[in-house]
Amino acid sequence: MIAPAPHMPENLAQKLIVAARSFQRDYDAMTLAEARRLLGRHDFRVPVLCSLTFHGNGNLKQVNVRENLKCKAPSPRQFASSIRIFATPDQGANDLRSGCLRWIAEDAAKRFLTEGRHQAFQLSDEEIEALLRRIPEYAPYKAVDFEDVCLLAIRRIVETEHELRRGESNHARLIRHAQTMPRGFLAELEEERAAARSQWDEDIAKGYIPFIPFAYRCWPEEVGIVLAQRERVYAAAFR
Numbered sequence: 001m002i003a004p005a006p007h008m009p010e011n012l013a014q015k016l017i018v019a020a021r022s023f024q025r026d027y028d029a030m031t032l033a034e035a036r037r038l039l040g041r042h043d044f045r046v047p048v049l050c051s052l053t054f055h056g057n058g059n060l061k062q063v064n065v066r067e068n069l070k071c072k073a074p075s076p077r078q079f080a081s082s083i084r085i086f087a088t089p090d091q092g093a094n095d096l097r098s099g100c101l102r103w104i105a106e107d108a109a110k111r112f113l114t115e116g117r118h119q120a121f122q123l124s125d126e127e128i129e130a131l132l133r134r135i136p137e138y139a140p141y142k143a144v145d146f147e148d149v150c151l152l153a154i155r156r157i158v159e160t161e162h163e164l165r166r167g168e169s170n171h172a173r174l175i176r177h178a179q180t181m182p183r184g185f186l187a188e189l190e191e192e193r194a195a196a197r198s199q200w201d202e203d204i205a206k207g208y209i210p211f212i213p214f215a216y217r218c219w220p221e222e223v224g225i226v227l228a229q230r231e232r233v234y235a236a237a238f239r
Helices: 012-025 032-042 089-115 125-134 146-166 170-177 185-205 221-236
Strands: 045-054 060-067 079-084
Touching (some): 012 045, 012 060, 012 079, 012 089, 045 089, 060 089, 079 089, 125 146, 146 221
Antiparallel strands (some): 045 079
């Protein structure tokens, strides 16, 4: 595995619902005619800028949502989205989910690169090129769901490694690759792999048929099993 799983706050689903309802409440008194004048060109969705606030211990404190009718570009700590106002809080939270998952993946990739918590530098140039062909580009208009979070983070890490190699000498690359990985990083990846394989084998022993989503079927089996397990954990957090 190239990188760890991006951290998904356990209470993210509930915080998105709370944030959606709080934002929608400001429009409760709006008439349909008023909404048509204000939001007709936005398909009755309010463009918003969102951010996540965390407690000192790393737990998610709240999701912040504010109107963005001028469609300003988000800062690095924000993500842009849109939210239905004439809808349930659950529907509003679902409107925010893709942008939030994208931000989590992109932010995780930046942190893994800064901390050196990845193995992209061990890949050959051919393997780098193959990964860039295998993983979608995740353009801004592409929706991001649970199966995409890890792939998007990996894609950004590999893109950065690819770009670094284009402008560095062989000597510089050797020096960069000689840097020590963070302590415990490889053990963390191995522990995750072993746990995912154990769960896979246990399911088979119980007569279940384990499922690897289509997005991971072109990966080696061991990697696909880990990615599938990560997706199940992410999806379970939203149930």
